[in-house]
Amino acid sequence: MDESWTLVNINRLIMKKIKNYIKTFLLWELWQGLSVTLRNFFRPSTTIQYPEEKTPQSSRFRGLHALRRYPNGEERCIACKLCEAVCPALAITIESEVADDGTRRASRYDIDLFKCIYCGFCEEACPVDAIVETRIHEYHMEAPGENIMTKDKLLAIGDKFDNLITKDKAADAKYR
């Protein structure tokens, strides 16, 4: 637009100023703001009533850990310590032994939930799909030391939620 000081331009500037003045006195912009809040007032709220309602959860959700078994009941974990090596938070501690049938087994498999950052690297690293992160995220500790998930506790979770874990892994399998 031509910004020179022609009579037309000066006229336009004055008109703009008068227009702004009227707008200010009519509280034009304030009404616009009020209309936004009023429209939102009649819009349904986005609140999720948490314990009763829950948001949808991905099958890849990384929550509490579990150790899995083969369908015949044999532990999957072979104490290869790849998860221990990959763990960026050094949350996993593994000790291995030779089991009665001559296989290599973990005699100790501890995950410190206070150190764990739930990155899912252990699950990625595991060659036998033994350690997994389930979608369980509602858990708590009541006494000191309960943050350490021992092998027994992890296996118990794996047994308890076997169906859920198997289903989630199957859903994700085609993308791997």
Added chain:
Amino acid sequence: MPLYLQNLVIITTQILAVTICVILTVAFTTYFERKVIGYMQGRIGPNRVGIKGLGQPFADVIKLLIKEVVIPSRSNRYLFVIAPLLSLIPALATWAVIPLTDGFVIADINAGLLYVLALTSVGVYGVLLAGWATNSKYAFLGAMRCAAQIVAYEIAMGFALVGVLMASGSLNLGEIIASQSGGFSQWFIIPLFPLFMVYFISGVAETNRAPFDVAEGESEIVAGFHVEYSGVAFAVFFLAEYANIILIAALTSIFFLAGWSSPFEGWVFLGEGNFLREPSFFWLAVKICFFIFVFFWIRATFPRYRYDQIMRLGWKIFIPVTIVWIAVEGVMVWMKVGPWSI
């Protein structure tokens, strides 16, 4: 029973009635506020205590009552305790002259409007004393801001009421309402619209509500004048603030929206004896609720004013606007062009 004892009983009953009614209304006003602002922000507000969260205000009150009142050792003990009362009492006492329906008023005094102006001005001393007595920098800053703001807006508010006074020709609140009777077209909001806006916005400023809540200004001076108040003492300040909101809403509806009279007076097609046509407390309640809603609506919408903007609005816009409109109104009254007849 001797006369003075009778009077004592009657007056005490009236005081108790006003106090209890206002406190109960305040309780549900806080609930209303949280719900309104919640919905405007896409939330749902309190909904856990009682049915639909209606028990929430009582839970809050009980929490505040059983908390300890901490009195700072360097504060002025006497003033510190008396300040919250001083801000609450005027807010309650003003209700004495507010007519709820035709003739239903505790004190039908001739100088009702002056009484209202006087008492609403006293309320600010509570805030000032609180800021002073606390002996804390934040509280003092809050009190000073509050003082300057109230001085600025009290003038505009008074001038806006001069307009009402000129139009109605009376200081009695009942007569002010009576002079607006005859349906929506007779209400002072139409000829006095600029004064109505000035009065209501000044009312928001007087009650220290957002966007004029620099006296509290929690992002700058923590909680302003009531930074050191806790427990019951804080509850009383809280009560005073909300009582003032209800009061300003009631006064605005009385001065500009004809209080208890119906907007549909004389509308034939509503049918004879339809309660919508009759003046009643229902209409006053509707108007008060609407203005309370507007208070919360404004709070949910606008960010806090900068301090110099508050001063500019009060001194350089509101006061000239009211003076100009009073002059215009004077000409209108003189030429007998207004909807009123004096």
